[in-house]
Amino acid sequence: MRQRHKPWADEFLLENNHLVIPSATEHRQNWQKVFGNDKPIHLEVGTGKGQFLIGMAKQYPEINFIGIEIAKSVIVSATEKVIDSGLDNILLLNEDASDLREIFGENEIAGLYLNFSDPWPKNRHEKRRLTYHSFLEQYEEILDQNGELIFKTDNRGLFEYSLVSFNNYGLKLEEVNLDLHAIDDETNVMTEYEEKFSSKGQVIYRCKARFES
Template identity: 75%
Template sequence: MRQRHKPWADDFLNRHNHIVIPNVTEYKGIWQSVFKNDHPIHIEVGTGKGQFLVGMAKQHPDINFIGIEMAKSIIVSAAQKVLDGEVDNLLLLNENAEDLREMFAENEVATIYLNFSDPWPKNRHEKRRLTYHTFLEQYKEVLDPAGKVIFKTDNRGLFEYSLVSFNAYGMKLEEVNLDLHAISDPLNVMTEYEEKFAAKGQVIYRSRASF
């Protein structure tokens, strides 16, 4: 989906660089010092407009959250939610998460969230899927030994592909949920997409895996 250009985005990001952090590679290995605590770090790849992470940050004040979103026109909406929500345990990165190892040190991250990632359905685009084995390789490096990858999607094909990919990489599947909303998980925080899909009666899938 094409995003509407927001000419004011650069100025907004510059004024709120305490939320949307620039020069991110400088903080590799020292993200806890940016938060000024030693709480575990959870990251979301493709954070969109920020509803999920703002909700998680409010629900878990003892966790440091970092959202990564490459679209400038979208991350400004996430930053505004952070401001409105008055959460101090959430930072945003306006970056392409092509290689998380450029931003995070080995074992620095406790959990990675992949929410409603682009399914890239064509075979020639397989390498772009965030559960392709080259992405799993980098996740393994930045996650601590007990770290988790939590994946949600409405796309059955991508979900099945991801389960196979996790298994082929030797990951342990700790949860495979074929209808997340049927169990009424009180701790589940919905993304904007999730609310939209669920309202239409679409099934939401979730998995949790570790290395």
């Protein structure tokens, strides 16, 4: 994702620390308190500029949404959009999702989204893929028993790799969709990348999976 140079980003994020929560690990197992209610929490990893999160938060006001994004300039854009939306069921974290168990407690998350994650196509970078088994171990711990993992991508190689990874891990595949936009799913909220790639005619893949207890 292209990042603009925003030297005022630190100041902006500090001013908006009610939305972009600093020191995320301090709130482990207490995220509902940070939201100030007991609604279930859904998490998007690599949230980008926030389009998906905002669309979902509008569609599901009964759910709290958290987006994690490592790139500061990108989360600044997401924050601006969340402010404009006026929604109160979104929080953002400017964090590396390399160990989500430090940020979230066991069963704290009710749904997890991976949207257009970086494909890391070289074999030597396999461990960086967000669907590599070490990430699945984390997701299993933070997701509650009914929690679903929903993965969308335009990248056929990453999709195939992820299906194998999910299967090898023992996840139950509940949906494998090889052309998401060919079906009439009115609940689908498009991400920035999804809009970009589908407008170029690329097929969008989606998988829904669950950890079996």
